[in-house]
Amino acid sequence: MKGIIRSFLLTPPEKSSLLNIPRGEVVVKMQGITKRFPGVTANDHVDFELRAGEIHALLGENGAGKTTLMNILYGLYRPDEGEIYVGNRRVKIGSPKDAIKLGIAMVHQHFKLIESLTVAENIALCIEEYKFFSHIQDVKKNIGELSEKYGLRIDPDARVWQLSAGEKQRVEILKALIRRAKILILDEPTSVLTPPEKRELFKILRRMAEEGCGIVFITHKLHEVMEVSDRVTVLRKGRVVATLQTSETNPKQLAKLMLGKEIPLRPITHTASLTYKEAPILEVRNLYVLNDRGSLAVKGVSFEVFAGEIFGIAGVSGNGQRELIEAITGLRKVKLGNIILMGEEVTNRTPKDIIERGVAFIPEDRLNMGIAQDLSISENLILKKYRYTPFSGHLFLNLDHINKWVDKLIKEYNIITPSSRLPAGVLSGGNIQRLILARELSGNPKLIVASNPTRGLDVAATNFVRSLLIEQKKRGVAVLLVSEDLEELLMLADRIAVIFEGKFMGVLPTSKADVNRIGLMMAGIEMAKVRS
Amino acid sequence: MRYRYSSLLRHFGLELKIRVERSSLTSRFTEAMVSTLSVAISLIIAAAIFTYQQIDPIIAYKEIFLSAFGSFDGITYTIVKMIPLLLCGAGLIVAFKANVWNIGAEGQLLLGAIVATWIALFSLKTAPHYISIPTMFALGFIAGGLWALIPAILKIKFNVNEVLTTLMMNHIASKIVEYLIYGPWKGKAAWGFPQTDIFPTNTCIPCIPNTRIHYATLIIAISSALIISILLSRTKIGYEIRVFGIKPEVARYAGISSSRVIILSMLISGGLAGIAGVGEVAGLHHRLRYPWAISSGYGYTAIIVAWLSRLNSIAIVPVSFLLGGLLVGGDTIQVVFRLPVNVIHIFNGLILLCLASGEILLKYRFKIEVKRHGTLVSSSS
Numbered sequence: 001m002k003g004i005i006r007s008f009l010l011t012p013p014e015k016s017s018l019l020n021i022p023r024g025e026v027v028v029k030m031q032g033i034t035k036r037f038p039g040v041t042a043n044d045h046v047d048f049e050l051r052a053g054e055i056h057a058l059l060g061e062n063g064a065g066k067t068t069l070m071n072i073l074y075g076l077y078r079p080d081e082g083e084i085y086v087g088n089r090r091v092k093i094g095s096p097k098d099a100i101k102l103g104i105a106m107v108h109q110h111f112k113l114i115e116s117l118t119v120a121e122n123i124a125l126c127i128e129e130y131k132f133f134s135h136i137q138d139v140k141k142n143i144g145e146l147s148e149k150y151g152l153r154i155d156p157d158a159r160v161w162q163l164s165a166g167e168k169q170r171v172e173i174l175k176a177l178i179r180r181a182k183i184l185i186l187d188e189p190t191s192v193l194t195p196p197e198k199r200e201l202f203k204i205l206r207r208m209a210e211e212g213c214g215i216v217f218i219t220h221k222l223h224e225v226m227e228v229s230d231r232v233t234v235l236r237k238g239r240v241v242a243t244l245q246t247s248e249t250n251p252k253q254l255a256k257l258m259l260g261k262e263i264p265l266r267p268i269t270h271t272a273s274l275t276y277k278e279a280p281i282l283e284v285r286n287l288y289v290l291n292d293r294g295s296l297a298v299k300g301v302s303f304e305v306f307a308g309e310i311f312g313i314a315g316v317s318g319n320g321q322r323e324l325i326e327a328i329t330g331l332r333k334v335k336l337g338n339i340i341l342m343g344e345e346v347t348n349r350t351p352k353d354i355i356e357r358g359v360a361f362i363p364e365d366r367l368n369m370g371i372a373q374d375l376s377i378s379e380n381l382i383l384k385k386y387r388y389t390p391f392s393g394h395l396f397l398n399l400d401h402i403n404k405w406v407d408k409l410i411k412e413y414n415i416i417t418p419s420s421r422l423p424a425g426v427l428s429g430g431n432i433q434r435l436i437l438a439r440e441l442s443g444n445p446k447l448i449v450a451s452n453p454t455r456g457l458d459v460a461a462t463n464f465v466r467s468l469l470i471e472q473k474k475r476g477v478a479v480l481l482v483s484e485d486l487e488e489l490l491m492l493a494d495r496i497a498v499i500f501e502g503k504f505m506g507v508l509p510t511s512k513a514d515v516n517r518i519g520l521m522m523a524g525i526e527m528a529k530v531r532s
Numbered sequence: 533m534r535y536r537y538s539s540l541l542r543h544f545g546l547e548l549k550i551r552v553e554r555s556s557l558t559s560r561f562t563e564a565m566v567s568t569l570s571v572a573i574s575l576i577i578a579a580a581i582f583t584y585q586q587i588d589p590i591i592a593y594k595e596i597f598l599s600a601f602g603s604f605d606g607i608t609y610t611i612v613k614m615i616p617l618l619l620c621g622a623g624l625i626v627a628f629k630a631n632v633w634n635i636g637a638e639g640q641l642l643l644g645a646i647v648a649t650w651i652a653l654f655s656l657k658t659a660p661h662y663i664s665i666p667t668m669f670a671l672g673f674i675a676g677g678l679w680a681l682i683p684a685i686l687k688i689k690f691n692v693n694e695v696l697t698t699l700m701m702n703h704i705a706s707k708i709v710e711y712l713i714y715g716p717w718k719g720k721a722a723w724g725f726p727q728t729d730i731f732p733t734n735t736c737i738p739c740i741p742n743t744r745i746h747y748a749t750l751i752i753a754i755s756s757a758l759i760i761s762i763l764l765s766r767t768k769i770g771y772e773i774r775v776f777g778i779k780p781e782v783a784r785y786a787g788i789s790s791s792r793v794i795i796l797s798m799l800i801s802g803g804l805a806g807i808a809g810v811g812e813v814a815g816l817h818h819r820l821r822y823p824w825a826i827s828s829g830y831g832y833t834a835i836i837v838a839w840l841s842r843l844n845s846i847a848i849v850p851v852s853f854l855l856g857g858l859l860v861g862g863d864t865i866q867v868v869f870r871l872p873v874n875v876i877h878i879f880n881g882l883i884l885l886c887l888a889s890g891e892i893l894l895k896y897r898f899k900i901e902v903k904r905h906g907t908l909v910s911s912s913s
Contacts, residue, residue: 352787368781374779399766
């Protein structure tokens with residue numbers, strides 16, 4: 001019995017002709033793909049080609065049509081025009097099921113995992129199509145073998161909701177590996193990863209490419225294209241601008257192709273010398289916080305954030321950042337220790353109380369915590385204001401005032417939408433972040449807690465977010481910035497703390513920080529030891 | 533999606549394609565279409581059942597329609613049935629908007645009926661009607677609300693699923709009524725039937741002359757639908773209910789108290805069901821009777837009413853009128869064709885099933901394209 005199960009697990013579900021395609025040959029050819037959505041042409045006669053054994057970057061700004069193109073290949077959308085060839089055979093991909101049969105796998109930006117099941121169960125589900133019963137032990141063994149082969153660290157018994165974003169991504173990749181996918185599409189895979197996790201991912205991808213897998217890597221980050229890809233196709237406004245050998249191009253040329261014009265990155269200067277004379281806005285003393293699993297995620301963290309400074313927290317995701325932030329914003333109970341806001345003890349106060357004390361929170365998970373997609377833009381904007389005059393009286397909302405205020409905010413923060421009555425879910429990623437910033441920053445906050453505020457945003461939106469944070473800091477607001485983007489922290493923060501397994505490895509002024517030193521601290525080496 | 537007729541169509545150089553796409557925007561119109569379609573499809577399926585019973589469905593539907601809407605008496609009777617459906621349904625809209633699954637309107641209604649009986653027969657039996665009747669409505673609201681509060685508190689404190697608790701509490705309420713009418717409240721003039729004595733006239737809700745429409749309850753029902761419409765769209769608590777119902781994580785992030793939303797939405801929804809119970813005993817039956825005789829499943833039918841109106845508390849007024857008519861028609865065809873009572877429940881169930889399946893129509897856009905020799909001749913969605 002076991003043998004039979006194992007044999008089905010280890011042999012590919014369908015012997016497709018793809019498996020015999022040697023490295024370097026074309027596995028996927030998309031010709032003249034056009035896809036129109038109401039009011040917008042997402043793909044305009046796009047030609048795209050993927051070879052076996054290559055990592056092919058698909059570069060473009062948000063809304064350039066990268067994801068749409070790959071969703072077409074994965075069967076989520078059907079093209080209005082155009083043809084798709086997989087392994088020299090013309091195919092019609094009507095659904096992801098068809099795509100999977102052709103050996104195509106896709107790792108989406110938002111993971112398609114069942115949160116309440118374990119890793120092994122999730123993976124068993126994706127092979128379940130081929131056999132009704134499957135032995136979870138065999139699946140686990142299989143996971144173990146593959147993890148070892150590709151260096152994917154994962155606990156097969158962990159429940160998915162307990163995993164960090166990076167770990168969830170590994171589960172998705174495992175799903176592709178276990179199905180023996182020949183074509184792997186990754187949609188902005190690094191947006192949820194830290195530098196070490198990113199390096200690990202790139203290593204895995206290289207390994208897969210060496211075995212003949214064709215990999216499409218959707219991104220808008222130039223250095224990633226340079227770092228990992230063999231070829232790059234640049235999309236702008238739904239059209240292919242160029243397909244190049246990565247070795248024959250450079251970031252400057254790619255940026256020009258991607259943006260259509262040269263945009264110099266805004267140089268940002270640090271506050272040269274901050275004098276911490278005044279009392280801190282936020283003081284965290286010896287804080288202990290539990291995670292969802294009930295084990296300690298924050299273990300005795302202490303720090304202070306002063307008015308007019310950006311205090312950065314660097315670290316690999318899942319090292320207690322989320323729990324720390326949630327404790328400060330009142331969303332998670334503190335086990336031990338104190339949180340002091342402008343001299344007043346606020347440990348374990350309600351989120352409402354914390355909001356009222358002038359704490360703005362830009363959450364990491366924009367779509368699940370930052371906005372309610374089914375509520376209108378206007379209703380999302382008043383989320384933290386509706387209780388107070390002049391937005392409402394004792395009982396009723398003051399719609400006149402709300403509408404005026406919302407219109408003003410939409411203009412001020414440049415949220416692009418035809419109407420404030422549309423559901424917020426129709427906005428693009430960048431506009432959603434603008435909406436959140438408009439809401440959070442409009443209340444003259446004293447402290448801004450921002451968690452990965454530029455993750456997944458394009459260059460323009462990223463610059464907008466960063467300049468807003470700098471502006472707030474100049475106004476004398478204290479900013480606590482948690483980011484997995486080290487460059488961002490080096491660019492914005494005045495001081496950087498590095499968190500590892502719930503503890504600070506050290507706090508250092510940005511002027512004395514460098515990537516190597518912080519990298520070592522992120523790996524769990526304390527600052528004192530790094531120095532020596 | 534390949535279509536079965538494609539080969540035939542291709543013969544004429546035509547190609548028919550149905551495309552399915554995800555859509556994030558749903559219009560009022562599509563929502564209304566889904567509700568109408570659900571009813572239409574249930575009518576067709578039910579027609580098959582009638583045919584199986586050797587009844588001509590067209591005659592049956594004609595009979596249902598005429599008995600409910602075809603005469604003055606029919607319409608008044610439809611309105612009588614509409615009152616509890618509207619009250620319970622309007623309350624359920626609040627609970628469903630908060631994503632709190634109150635399946636317990638039936639029991640909450642019975643609690644209102646019990647309290648009304650207690651006032652009518654025991655505590656205020658001699659009070660003038662301008663005191664006794666408002667008291668009944670007020671206490672009926674409180675009783676229904678408190679009954680709904682038990683599952684609410686269990687949900688908040690112990691995270692108990694409210695679908696199970698509210699549903700089970702219907703049976704408890706039903707057994708309490710049975711206990712009262714077989715036991716302590718059994719009428720002295722009831723000839724041994726399990727029911728209480730008839731209410732004194734000063735505790736009966738007056739009716740429109742020559743009808744059985746207890747208009748005070750009708751007025752409360754229609755105004756509560758309007759109030760709920762305003763509550764949900766214009767007030768702070770309505771906003772909190774909607775935010776919490778759409779995404780609890782966002783509500784928490786915004787500092788909205790989940791306990792407050794759950795308690796208030798259950799109180800309102802249970803309270804309105806309680807008022808419906810007051811109306812049934814004090815306006816219609818004038819005594820506490822067997823639970824099924826008082827309510828005949830209004831609390832459950834109201835769930836269909838709420839969803840059929842797509843949680844719109846204005847649309848619920850005509851929808852409850854139509855469903856009231858369906859109940860009247862159901863009574864009639866039982867008599868005319870000697871069908872079991874369950875036929876109408878089958879029909880209700882069918883509507884709910886079609887509505888649930890209709891959800892998919894709201895999430896996706898269907899586009900039908902006809903191509904002639906490769907060129908698009910018509911496209912509709």
